[in-house]
Amino acid sequence: MSELSFEQMLEESFKTIRTGEVVTGKVIDVKEDEVVLNIGYKSDGIIPRNEYTNEPNVDLTTLVHVGDEMEAKVIKVNDGEGQVALSYKRLAADRGNKRLEEAFNNKEVLKAKVTQVLDGGLSVVVDEARVFIPASLVSDTYEKDLSKYAGQEIEFVITEFNPKRRRIIGDRKQLMVAKKAAMQKELFERIHVGDTVEGTVKNVTDFGAFIDLGGADGLLHISEMSWGRVENPKKVFKAGDKVKVLIKDIQGEKIALSLKFPETNPWVNAAEKYAAGNIVKGRVARMTDFGAFVELEPGVDALLHVSQIAKEHIDKPADVLKIGQEIEAKVVDFNEADRKISLSMKALLVPEHKEAPAQDEDVADVDIEAVANAQE
Numbered sequence: 104m105s106e107l108s109f110e111q112m113l114e115e116s117f118k119t120i121r122t123g124e125v126v127t128g129k130v131i132d133v134k135e136d137e138v139v140l141n142i143g144y145k146s147d148g149i150i151p152r153n154e155y156t157n158e159p160n161v162d163l164t165t166l167v168h169v170g171d172e173m174e175a176k177v178i179k180v181n182d183g184e185g186q187v188a189l190s191y192k193r194l195a196a197d198r199g200n201k202r203l204e205e206a207f208n209n210k211e212v213l214k215a216k217v218t219q220v221l222d223g224g225l226s227v228v229v230d231e232a233r234v235f236i237p238a239s240l241v242s243d244t245y246e247k248d249l250s251k252y253a254g255q256e257i258e259f260v261i262t263e264f265n266p267k268r269r270r271i272i273g274d275r276k277q278l279m280v281a282k283k284a285a286m287q288k289e290l291f292e293r294i295h296v297g298d299t300v301e302g303t304v305k306n307v308t309d310f311g312a313f314i315d316l317g318g319a320d321g322l323l324h325i326s327e328m329s330w331g332r333v334e335n336p337k338k339v340f341k342a343g344d345k346v347k348v349l350i351k352d353i354q355g356e357k358i359a360l361s362l363k364f365p366e367t368n369p370w371v372n373a374a375e376k377y378a379a380g381n382i383v384k385g386r387v388a389r390m391t392d393f394g395a396f397v398e399l400e401p402g403v404d405a406l407l408h409v410s411q412i413a414k415e416h417i418d419k420p421a422d423v424l425k426i427g428q429e430i431e432a433k434v435v436d437f438n439e440a441d442r443k444i445s446l447s448m449k450a451l452l453v454p455e456h457k458e459a460p461a462q463d464e465d466v467a468d469v470d471i472e473a474v475a476n477a478q479e
Contacts, residue, residue, distance in 0.1 A: 199232025286318030321358035330402025405444035
């Protein structure tokens with residue numbers, strides 16, 4: 104039996120490796136773009152940057168250090184230069200796929216960072232295995248711009264797992280739908296008509312604002328925004344504002360809200376403040392041919408009939424008054440039941456001992472009808 108040469112003995116002392124095999128080695132050198140491993144083979148193993156991570160231009164010396172022990176997957180036994188081509192990334196991806204398969208089978212909720220925002224959705228990476236979340240499954244509402252998710256950690260479930268076709272689909276929408284359903288159930292069990300709750304303005308329209316109460320939205324109608332008049336809700340609220348609102352009504356899943364809290368009702372003390380004979384100040388808010396409506400405070404308007412503006416005859420209020428003008432007048436009639444107040448500027452010009460003109464009785468009747476029509 105012939106003796107083996109030194110080279111043959113050395114050759115046989117090394118283990119054999121095959122493509123696809125997982126090997127363990129010790130890091131003997133690290134450069135910015137590659138890692139060199141001693142894998143107990145006749146040649147060293149090389150992991151180039153693009154086989155270590157999906158992150159471009161990363162400096163590998165910041166991630167790996169000489170003396171580290173690590174596993175890698177054999178890509179080629181001979182890379183053409185006598186060295187073994189290895190991949191750390193593919194090994195991690197294989198393990199990541201197993202992790203995703205388990206999560207798919209168990210319907211487990213996963214959390215991962217968004218690595219790419221694509222035209223059709225988001226890409227996330229779990230242990231180097233990629234998961235695609237279509238735009239339609241990112242949220243429970245349509246979102247045209249997904250760029251805000253870049254770099255964010257999001258939760259999702261795997262709804263389709265087919266690594267052979269490189270098709271692993273994630274779904275965030277169903278988690279949001281389930282969470283909102285639970286929040287909605289809890290909210291409706293907790294709130295009652297008359298409660299004061301805090302919410303966030305979600306959207307503002309010409310007719311009101313939708314308030315997110317944490318589980319359901321409530322409508323704050325323009326007529327419920329103030330005891331006074333609100334001409335444009337968009338000048339009062341903007342999305343993101345925090346507000347405390349009153350639960351006015353609950354009908355099924357519809358919630359009506361109000362900012363007209365009973366304790367702030369201006370008519371509570373109106374009988375004392377606006378009793379007949381009191382001198383008051385107000386702002387001309389609206390005008391008709393028969394008179395001007397004067398805002399004494401938000402939610403309390405009074406009628407200044409055209410015949411009560413001046414001593415002389417006036418055809419219409421606009422001849423002498425302007426919208427927004429501050430005026431002083433005397434309260435000549437206060438009707439708490441109908442919430443109607445009549446004013447007179449002329450009464451301040453007429454000596455107290457003189458009797459009021461005979462037509463005042465007719466004015467009172469006109470006042471009530473005019474106020475009723477205007478308030479409608």
